Amino acid sequence: MTETNKLKKEFQLYMEYWMLHMYRSSKTGVYPEISNDDIPNEKALLGSMYLSRIIYGASQAGDILGTDKYRSLATSALDKLLEFKNPGGGYYWARTYNMEWVHDAENVNMSQAFVLYGLAAFLQRYPSEEVNALMIEQLKFVQGTLKDRTNSFYLDGFDEHWVRQDPMTIAFATHFHMMEALVMVYEYNQDQNVKKSVQELLHIILNRFIDKKDYACIHRFTENWEVLPNENWAGHNSECAWVMVQAARAIEDQALIDQTEEMLIFMIDAVIQRAKDQLNGGYFNVIPENDNFEKTKSWWPQAEIALGLYNAFQITGDARYDQLASEQVTYIQEFFVQPGGEWLAQVSQKGEALQDFPKIFFWKSMYHTVRYYDFLIGQGES
Numbered sequence: 001m002t003e004t005n006k007l008k009k010e011f012q013l014y015m016e017y018w019m020l021h022m023y024r025s026s027k028t029g030v031y032p033e034i035s036n037d038d039i040p041n042e043k044a045l046l047g048s049m050y051l052s053r054i055i056y057g058a059s060q061a062g063d064i065l066g067t068d069k070y071r072s073l074a075t076s077a078l079d080k081l082l083e084f085k086n087p088g089g090g091y092y093w094a095r096t097y098n099m100e101w102v103h104d105a106e107n108v109n110m111s112q113a114f115v116l117y118g119l120a121a122f123l124q125r126y127p128s129e130e131v132n133a134l135m136i137e138q139l140k141f142v143q144g145t146l147k148d149r150t151n152s153f154y155l156d157g158f159d160e161h162w163v164r165q166d167p168m169t170i171a172f173a174t175h176f177h178m179m180e181a182l183v184m185v186y187e188y189n190q191d192q193n194v195k196k197s198v199q200e201l202l203h204i205i206l207n208r209f210i211d212k213k214d215y216a217c218i219h220r221f222t223e224n225w226e227v228l229p230n231e232n233w234a235g236h237n238s239e240c241a242w243v244m245v246q247a248a249r250a251i252e253d254q255a256l257i258d259q260t261e262e263m264l265i266f267m268i269d270a271v272i273q274r275a276k277d278q279l280n281g282g283y284f285n286v287i288p289e290n291d292n293f294e295k296t297k298s299w300w301p302q303a304e305i306a307l308g309l310y311n312a313f314q315i316t317g318d319a320r321y322d323q324l325a326s327e328q329v330t331y332i333q334e335f336f337v338q339p340g341g342e343w344l345a346q347v348s349q350k351g352e353a354l355q356d357f358p359k360i361f362f363w364k365s366m367y368h369t370v371r372y373y374d375f376l377i378g379q380g381e382s
């Protein structure tokens with residue numbers, strides 16, 4: 001296991017970067033984007049998922065580092081998120097700098113899950129009747145509007161008024177992040193109905209969204225469960241594997257713990273075999289049918305694969321996984337973690353920074369990184 005004190009210092013620098021460069025004020029919230037040269041872009045698209053991940057990250061950082069100094073960041077992001085409330089329920093996907101709403105039918109449900117996730121994380125650190133009411137309202141919305149009325153799965157494809165469009169689809173991301181959000185809610189309030197929903201989602205993911213031949217996530221289906229064009233992503237495979245185990249443990253379902261632990265080993269072994277960059281270090285994300293791998297590496301698969309490897313070591317006690325995980329953390333520290341805080345979003349195959357790619361943007365907020373530190377620091381102190 002990587003030295004806990006080093007990770008803590010690294011995470012403190014990460015949080016200081018956000019407070020110094022991304023946090024504007026309690027009234028104006030946060031910047032939506034910043035360049036690798038630390039120049040903020042006020043005109044970039046701002047999303048409800050982006051804000052929800054900040055609420056989660058700033059709240060969780062208080063627990064990890066034992067301080068309330070980041071509460072203002074969490075509260076500011078929460079205040080900004082409330083501006084995204086949709087009169088028809090839930091939250092809008094995104095807003096342009098000139099205040100025009102943007103809709104994404106394929107991904108807006110994922111954003112609803114992250115809203116729930118962020119609110120529950122905030123409540124775990126900062127109990128509040130007002131925020132609790134927002135969380136309950138959002139929980140009722142996702143279960144009453146996004147969930148199929150006759151089944152336990154969620155449908156994607158609604159318009160901005162939550163009216164069904166043609167075609168509707170069934171997405172891995174919606175189900176996976178909804179499961180994770182519901183685990184956060186359950187850890188906060190121990191609601192048995194929420195526990196049941198987590199159990200249902202774990203069964204759906206295990207039985208529907210994992211290809212048992214390649215041990216890879218299937219990303220999207222038609223409403224009739226026909227597979228849509230798919231890519232094999234090492235990042236999602238590892239993330240899915242270790243988060244499922246943590247979810248099963250959170251609800252203390254031994255049968256699901258056994259199933260998810262077994263599945264994790266299959267999925268992680270496939271990632272090691274097919275995605276590890278033996279020449280330059282780290283892992284590729286999209287696993288092609290041939291050797292034509294991506295020319296860049298993104299921050300989030302690197303973090304998720306490190307956590308998948310550490311979880312595999314915990315389950316098996318096999319030192320090979322521990323060694324691979326330590327190597328992966330070292331790779332992240334060498335090529336992604338910046339001396340002044342935060343991570344690069346993308347590097348070349350050889351680990352060179354891509355200067356024209358922003359450091360923080362619509363899809364890169366306080367989620368994969370904070371969760372990475374949360375798990376590694378927590379394991380080091382347990």
